[in-house]
Amino acid sequence: MRTKVFLDTNILVDLATDRQGTVASHVVLSMVKRQALEAQVTTQSIIDTAYIARRQGASNERIEFLINEIRQYVNIGYIDSFNIKWALENPCGDFEDAAQYDAAYSSSCDFFLTRDKGILGRTENATVMKAITPEVFMDQMLPKGE
Amino acid sequence: METITVERNTATRKAKPHKKAVETKKAPEKVQTVLRISPELMRRVKYKARQVDVSVNAYIEDVLRDAVMPRIPTLPEDFEIDPVIKSLSGIIPMRTPTQKELEEDPKFAYLYEKYLKV
Numbered sequence: 449m450r451t452k453v454f455l456d457t458n459i460l461v462d463l464a465t466d467r468q469g470t471v472a473s474h475v476v477l478s479m480v481k482r483q484a485l486e487a488q489v490t491t492q493s494i495i496d497t498a499y500i501a502r503r504q505g506a507s508n509e510r511i512e513f514l515i516n517e518i519r520q521y522v523n524i525g526y527i528d529s530f531n532i533k534w535a536l537e538n539p540c541g542d543f544e545d546a547a548q549y550d551a552a553y554s555s556s557c558d559f560f561l562t563r564d565k566g567i568l569g570r571t572e573n574a575t576v577m578k579a580i581t582p583e584v585f586m587d588q589m590l591p592k593g594e
Numbered sequence: 595m596e597t598i599t600v601e602r603n604t605a606t607r608k609a610k611p612h613k614k615a616v617e618t619k620k621a622p623e624k625v626q627t628v629l630r631i632s633p634e635l636m637r638r639v640k641y642k643a644r645q646v647d648v649s650v651n652a653y654i655e656d657v658l659r660d661a662v663m664p665r666i667p668t669l670p671e672d673f674e675i676d677p678v679i680k681s682l683s684g685i686i687p688m689r690t691p692t693q694k695e696l697e698e699d700p701k702f703a704y705l706y707e708k709y710l711k712v
Contacts (some may be wrong), residue, residue: 450667451601451664451666452664457708461686461709463679463682463684464682464684464685465688466684466688467712474675474679474680474682475673477676478673478674478675479667479669481676481679482611486666495641496705499702499705500705500709500710501685503705503706504686504688504689504710506685507688512681512684513709514685517678529595529604532660558664585666588666589666589667589709590669591669591671592668
């Protein structure tokens with residue numbers, strides 16, 4: 449069974465910008481495209497990414513290309529009533545992050561890839577679905593001995 | 595059938611263990627659980643544990659951990675970022691929106707602040 453990673457919204461934004469430090473996100477999606485990994489996002493992330501792209505001046509054609517490319521390789525799930533309930537009851541802060549995290553957990557993801565320092569800190573001791581940066585995940589994919 | 599008791603990490607048997615981890619940061623403890631397995635399998639487990647010089651408990655714990663831990667793939671030696679994936683870079687232009695833009699669209703202001711602002 450393939451390892452399943454959840455891509456937080458900031459990872460989708462990574463993929464679509466040319467800002468520095470996004471190589472690891474591109475490596476992860478390339479591995480997903482090769483079917484060496486399975487990936488999951490939520491509709492919320494897709495819609496937010498498209499909204500940011502549009503407001504930043506990306507053309508409709510380019511946005512469609514981006515979303516279509518992600519859609520081809522990545523499972524797109526939704527945030528359901530149970531995720532919302534958990535997020536509301538979760539004592540650890542950001543409601544949206546909590547809902548995303550629970551949606552990832554409900555989709556049986558092994559890792560939650562994010563750059564969000566709040567999520568990274570709060571799941572430090574998680575035993576099932578740890579939140580890590582794409583760089584840390586990429587390091588773990590490097591051949592041993594390197 | 596033979597009954598054995600195995601210790602395991604408490605966190606792994608919670609319905610949603612990540613939530614426990616979110617709430618507390620204390621070291622994981624061990625719990626006891628009972629398995630029902632065939633005498634033949636138990637004999638093999640004991641034999642394998644003896645071979646590697648560990649207790650039956652430690653051996654079973656190792657085997658279970660190995661079975662449930664995600665296997666992260668290794669990057670192939672000839673790995674390169676997929677050219678189509680690479681071409682996604684730059685679809686979202688990195689520009690700083692004007693104050694007026696942010697004030698007129700609070701949703702965008704929030705998303706920009708959260709996901710794009712360097």
